[in-house]
Amino acid sequence: MTGELLLEVKDLHVHFPTPDGVVKAVDGLSFKVHRGETFGIVGESGSGKSVTNLTALGLIDREKARVSGEVLFMGRDLLKLSAGELRKVRGKDLSMIFQDPFACLHPFYRVGDQIAEAILCHAEMDKRRVKARVIEMLDAVGIPNPESRYRDYPHQYSGGMRQRAMIAMALVHNPALVIADEPTTALDVTVQAQILELIDRIKKDFNIGVILITHDLGVVADVAQSVMVMYAGRGAELGARDRVFNQPLHPYSWGLLESIPQIDQKGTRLVPIEGAPPSLIHVPKGCPFHPRCPHRFEPCDKERPDLVDRGGGHPDACHLSIEDKKRLWDERESRRSKVIA
Ligand SMILES: Nc1ncnc2c1ncn2[C@@H]1O[C@H](COP(=O)(O)OP(=O)(O)O)[C@@H](O)[C@H]1O
Ligand SMILES: [Mg+2]
Structure with missing residues (x-):
């Protein structure tokens, strides 16, 4: 990735x-996110x-x-900021989109007024300019007739449109980085695809990270440029999307890949982990995945594998040798393609 480094998480617990x-919810996690990429x-x-x-956040x-x-x-440790300083960052340079837009939009207020409120949190602007900005943003996220839609209440929007409105709200202050937590999980499949397309487009149009x-590997396959696979609060594998999908190195990633339906391979058998x-x-001690791993061997229940490049071209946290990883993945792949044939 060549874009400016926006976020660097270092050894987070x-x-x-x-x-x-x-509860060790996060236990030694490190990753970086750049401008212009979906991570x-x-x-x-x-x-x-x-x-x-x-x-x-x-x-x-x-x-x-x-x-x-x-x-x-952007160079500042968010863990060291006061609540007031954080509020200045959040919603402005760093904003968020959550899974359930209904929970975030107040049912009694017009959608447009709620987005206007978000603008006024961080900027002083006269009423007319605020309204123009809201309409501009509703238009940018693909809401038709934004002038009249401004006055609607959340229940008058479809699920997909509510999520679009949330995305508009996340963008009003030209953030550098937007965090979207399961933004499509509550939506049906066709709407999911439209929202992912929208997220991909705003990433490009606004040049943000x-x-x-x-939880769905299929979702990142479509729009992410980098992927981190997480297991038990740690990183299992981290790399460019194409690498993680074409040459996955961690048995947990293999399991995830084999448990998603592939659109181009109708006969593929789905194998749950x-x-x-x-x-x-x-x-579990050692590698947290070892009790479920069909390839575990001697050190796996004792030594914790760090997430580092072990010669596979991108970091992974698995004790198997690179030769074994490549061979085992190829074997699994050929077994899968036999089922299709
Ligand atoms: N405030 C909390 N107190 C105790 N445990 C928590 C709290 N918040 C989250 N957890 C636990 O942290 C773990 C990770 O949760 P979460 O990050 O929500 O998982 P994910 O988003 O991957 O589904 C879960 O076991 C959850 O129960
Ligand atoms: Mg979650």
Whole structure:
């Protein structure tokens, strides 16, 4: 990636002490996001994706969580900012799109007025200019007849249009980075595709960075340029989209890839990953994936593999040798294509 470095997360830990034990929601996570790229974070539910995003946005209650590491956004460590300083960053240079737009839009206020409110949070502008800006943004996210749609209430919008309105709201202050947490999960498949297309287009038109968080590898396959696969609060694999999809290095990524339907390969057998993700209170020793891994061997239940480049061309956190990784993935691929033939 050549764009300006926007976000650098370094060795982030977010632990929640609870009566049952410490929940290690994020446990040593590092990654970088650049301007002009969509950075996909993928993992099963409960792998720590949302906690990562909420920590970056300063929305984790620091009284209840033990947080360490660095979250450098355009050079400043967000973990060191006061609540007031964070509010200035959030919604302006750094903004967010959540899964459920209904939960974020107030039912009693007109959509346009709510976006206007978001503008006035960070800027002083006269009424006419604010309204013009809202209409411009509604138009930019593909809402037809934005002048009349301005006056609608959220329930008068379809699900996809509500998500478009949320995206407009995230863009009003020309952010550098937008974090979208499962932005399409609540939508049906055709609308999902339109929203992903929109996110891809605004990334280009506004030249911003996007973090796209999803449990669905198919979603990042379409729009992300970089992908981080997360497992049990850690990074399992991190690389350019094409590399992660064509030469995945971690057995967990293989499992994820084999459990998504491929549009171009109708007969492909879908193989779910056996077992369930671990409790983040009792994370297995060594590699957290080892109890579910069909390729585990001697060091896997003892030594924790770091996420580093092990000769595979991009970082992965698996003890297997590069030769074994390539051979095992090729074998799995040929087994899959036999099912299709
Ligand atoms: N405030 C909290 N207190 C205790 N545990 C939490 C809290 N917030 C999240 N968790 C736990 O952290 C883990 C990761 O959650 P989350 O980041 O929401 O997963 P994901 O978004 O990948 O589905 C889960 O086990 C969740 O129960
Ligand atoms: Mg989540």
